[in-house]
Amino acid sequence: MDKKILEVEQKRVDYVVDEIKHQLTSTAEQLGKALTERRKVEATYGDTAKVNLAEVDDRMETNAAIQQQKQLVALAVENETILTNREKNLHLLQKSPYFGRIDIAEDGEQETLYIGTSSLITSDDEFLVYDWRAPISSLYYNGTLGPATYDTPVGSVDVELLHKRQFKIVHNQIVKMFDTNETVADDVLQDMLSEQSDTHMKNIVATVQQAQNEIIRNTTSDLLVVEGVAGSGKTSAILQRVAYLLYHAREKLDAEQIILFSPNNLFSNYIAEVLPSLGEKNMRQVTLMDFLEHRHRGFTIESLFERFERDQQNLPTVTRQIRDFKESSSFVKLLEEYLRQTPSDLLPFSNLVLHGEVIIGKDEIKAIYTSISNRFSLPERFTQTKNALIKLLQNRTRAYAKTNTIEQAIENLTDSEYRQILGDKEGSFASYDDEYSFVAYRLAKRHLKLVYDAIYNDYFVDIYQTYLNFLNHLEPAGIAPKAFKESIYQSANDIELHRLRITDAVAIMFLRDLLTGSGQNHTIMYLFVDEMQDYSASLLLYLAHAFPKAKLTLLGDQSQSIFTDNPTRKGTTSQEQTLQQLFPQKRLNYHELNTSYRSTKTITDFAKAILAASKIEAYSRAGTLPTLVQFNDEEQLNAAYPTIIRRELRNNKIVALITKTAAEAKGLASQLAPTIELTLITAKTRSLKEGLLIMPIYLAKGLEFDSVIAHNVSTTNFTDHADEELIYTIASRALHRLTLTVAGTLSKIVADSNAEYELLDNLQTIEGGTSNV
Numbered sequence: 001m002d003k004k005i006l007e008v009e010q011k012r013v014d015y016v017v018d019e020i021k022h023q024l025t026s027t028a029e030q031l032g033k034a035l036t037e038r039r040k041v042e043a044t045y046g047d048t049a050k051v052n053l054a055e056v057d058d059r060m061e062t063n064a065a066i067q068q069q070k071q072l073v074a075l076a077v078e079n080e081t082i083l084t085n086r087e088k089n090l091h092l093l094q095k096s097p098y099f100g101r102i103d104i105a106e107d108g109e110q111e112t113l114y115i116g117t118s119s120l121i122t123s124d125d126e127f128l129v130y131d132w133r134a135p136i137s138s139l140y141y142n143g144t145l146g147p148a149t150y151d152t153p154v155g156s157v158d159v160e161l162l163h164k165r166q167f168k169i170v171h172n173q174i175v176k177m178f179d180t181n182e183t184v185a186d187d188v189l190q191d192m193l194s195e196q197s198d199t200h201m202k203n204i205v206a207t208v209q210q211a212q213n214e215i216i217r218n219t220t221s222d223l224l225v226v227e228g229v230a231g232s233g234k235t236s237a238i239l240q241r242v243a244y245l246l247y248h249a250r251e252k253l254d255a256e257q258i259i260l261f262s263p264n265n266l267f268s269n270y271i272a273e274v275l276p277s278l279g280e281k282n283m284r285q286v287t288l289m290d291f292l293e294h295r296h297r298g299f300t301i302e303s304l305f306e307r308f309e310r311d312q313q314n315l316p317t318v319t320r321q322i323r324d325f326k327e328s329s330s331f332v333k334l335l336e337e338y339l340r341q342t343p344s345d346l347l348p349f350s351n352l353v354l355h356g357e358v359i360i361g362k363d364e365i366k367a368i369y370t371s372i373s374n375r376f377s378l379p380e381r382f383t384q385t386k387n388a389l390i391k392l393l394q395n396r397t398r399a400y401a402k403t404n405t406i407e408q409a410i411e412n413l414t415d416s417e418y419r420q421i422l423g424d425k426e427g428s429f430a431s432y433d434d435e436y437s438f439v440a441y442r443l444a445k446r447h448l449k450l451v452y453d454a455i456y457n458d459y460f461v462d463i464y465q466t467y468l469n470f471l472n473h474l475e476p477a478g479i480a481p482k483a484f485k486e487s488i489y490q491s492a493n494d495i496e497l498h499r500l501r502i503t504d505a506v507a508i509m510f511l512r513d514l515l516t517g518s519g520q521n522h523t524i525m526y527l528f529v530d531e532m533q534d535y536s537a538s539l540l541l542y543l544a545h546a547f548p549k550a551k552l553t554l555l556g557d558q559s560q561s562i563f564t565d566n567p568t569r570k571g572t573t574s575q576e577q578t579l580q581q582l583f584p585q586k587r588l589n590y591h592e593l594n595t596s597y598r599s600t601k602t603i604t605d606f607a608k609a610i611l612a613a614s615k616i617e618a619y620s621r622a623g624t625l626p627t628l629v630q631f632n633d634e635e636q637l638n639a640a641y642p643t644i645i646r647r648e649l650r651n652n653k654i655v656a657l658i659t660k661t662a663a664e665a666k667g668l669a670s671q672l673a674p675t676i677e678l679t680l681i682t683a684k685t686r687s688l689k690e691g692l693l694i695m696p697i698y699l700a701k702g703l704e705f706d707s708v709i710a711h712n713v714s715t716t717n718f719t720d721h722a723d724e725e726l727i728y729t730i731a732s733r734a735l736h737r738l739t740l741t742v743a744g745t746l747s748k749i750v751a752d753s754n755a756e757y758e759l760l761d762n763l764q765t766i767e768g769g770t771s772n773v
């Protein structure tokens with residue numbers, strides 16, 4: 001690059017940095033003033049509220065004053081929020097004011113624009129930096145030089161893209177600068193990808209690729225599906241997408257209205273800094289387990305990890321068949337049909353009981369339910385029953401208030417307990433009898449509180465028994481009746497012990513919602529599911545039902561389906577067709593991302609050779625060949641681990657030793673702990689650390705490490721077809737280095753593939769070797 005051009009650009013950086021400093025100082029001053037102002041208003045607000053409230057006139061006047069003060073406080077807070085956000089954005093810009101420049105010609109006029117993480121505007125309305133999400137900034141990501149178009153709220157605009165330049169600015173100095181015709185210059189991307197990994201994910205704002213950009217900027221479809229190979233930037237793209245959506249619907253959309261279903265808490269923590277680094281608040285995040293447990297209070301739900309580990313022990317074909325059936329969309333249809341047609345005598349009503357005494361009997365409840373016309377929908381009938389039950393209980397409460405039990409209870413009250421029940425009603429009764437009746441009713445209600453709660457919580461129908469009744473009435477084709485009956489017995493037993501498998505938990509939630517009309521959240525506007533390959537059809541349908549207003553973004557990689565044989569890849573229909581059939585009402589937009597950016601080319605090529613079916617394509621980043629270290633038995637392998645690990649730790653910040661199961665990880669950790677500092681990652685781990693991490697593969701989902709050591713890729717450990725995906729997933733967690741260890745014979749999955757690797761069969765080679773990242 002011409003030295004002179006570099007000087008000119010550096011001068012501009014200096015100028016922009018000065019402006020940022022200047023704006024930071026004035027924002028800090030304004031913020032200080034705003035804070036003092038708010039405190040003043042709040043102090044007066046407090047004084048106003050203390051005014052004598054006894055007289056009606058005074059009270060009205062005080063109320064008006066309070067309302068006025070409240071508005072003032074709200075205004076002051078709003079002003080402060082705007083200033084705080086501005087300050088936050090200025091701080092972000094201060095680190096690196098921009099990363100791109102485009103020169104365009106529009107209607108014969110030429111303009112130069114600089115693109116950064118947020119806008120910077122001078123007091124004279126000069127745009128020194130454009131936010132990357134501004135409509136015009138899309139030219140930076142999309143257009144190659146020549147005629148180009150960008151969309152604005154009032155239509156598309158045609159321009160001529162004359163020039164595109166990219167910067168890497170660190171501490172206000174341009175360290176790299178490229179002119180390019182490509183979407184994003186190779187050199188900048190290479191540079192980013194060669195960096196060492198971190199305990200937190202970074203944003204990709206400066207180097208978003210065209211295919212990713214389409215996902216980020218899509219605002220029209222209500223079902224956006226991204227099928228992307230390992231490391232193709234799915235997670236990165238959705239986080240950028242959240243930032244984009246928040247920017248474009250600033251007035252209407254809040255981060256609280258966006259929810260992401262993430263694979264585990266470790267992953268939630270790993271991605272937690274991306275949105276703040278883009279100047280945005282984090283969206284809500286929930287793991288599937290937390291969501292299910294929240295909706296089945298008092299039950300333990302078997303996690304996907306536990307299910308995986310159980311399947312490893314034993315998964316008979318018929319068990320898989322039954323699970324597939326119960327997780328299919330046709331199962332959900334059967335459930336809906338059953339509920340629509342079920343006569344009331346098939347609904348298992350429950351007695352409402354208090355300390356062993358039946359307060360409202362199940363026959364009575366059934367009579368109420370039956371008396372309501374079946375022209376009403378199921379939830380309407382249910383709500384009417386509920387209302388009738390509350391009325392009935394109120395009558396019972398009144399009757400109960402007149403019993404000796406309550407009379408006795410009142411006599412036993414201390415003076416202060418009595419007055420506490422009266423509360424602010426004290427002194428307002430016309431007679432003592434009125435006061436007494438009031439206290440008696442309150443006490444009776446308190447005694448019956450558990451029954452009220454039971455009605456509010458819909459416990460008068462046994463949902464779990466309804467589910468078992470439903471299962472019992474089914475005769476699924478192709479499944480041996482005896483095996484199906486046994487599975488029902490298993491579900492009943494689980495329910496008895498207050499534990500549920502995911503399959504049953506999802507079906508029961510559906511059943512409860514359809515019956516009671518509850519369970520829907522209308523505030524969520526966008527729902528993201530990462531690792532959708534682990535979600536069954538019935539679960540996806542349930543999420544769409546539970547968040548009816550939400551637009552869905554589903555991301556996944558069929559090749560990483562560690563837990564399930566996802567229904568979307570069964571049969572001959574494509575995943576796109578299957579999802580459209582699952583959600584016929586939704587406008588689907590389907591994207592494939594096949595370039596993997598995470599790993600070096602040698603590692604990605606290795607992963608591709610292991611899983612021939614994957615469409616993964618390597619991004620051309622150079623690196624060393626994966627290494628295979630083979631030993632006769634586990635004893636030898638374990639003895640060699642400290643040497644193998646130290647070699648990797650020499651040049652890599654984070655080294656992950658990845659096993660197939662949790663038990664293996666735990667065993668290795670306890671064995672290596674005396675010799676090497678390490679962190680064992682379990683389902684409970686919330687954050688990553690640098691150094692050596694040991695974990696089972698299902699906890700490494702979505703994460704990446706500088707160096708990965710795949711533990712014992714032997715014939716006994718990795719045998720069948722599903723294990724190909726495991727090796728693929730383990731390998732694709734590595735950024736720069738991949739080592740495979742083997743005790744005994746190498747798995748056929750690797751041996752019979754044309755994967756390229758370097759074989760090291762003696763420890764001295766390892767000790768002598770250097771890791772050349």
Ligand SMILES: Nc1ncnc2c1ncn2[C@@H]1O[C@H](COP(=O)(O)OP(=O)(O)OP(=O)(O)O)[C@@H](O)[C@H]1O
Pocket residue numbers: 189192193202203204207208209212228229230231232233234235236237557597598701702703704732
């Ligand atoms: N456009 C890009 N510019 C820079 N880095 C990128 C880009 N796209 C992806 N990456 C990097 O590639 C790595 C993988 O990205 P990400 O984790 O988003 O992929 P993924 O598809 O979700 O992967 P997986 O399914 O394997 O978990 C990350 O380090 C990310 O920063």
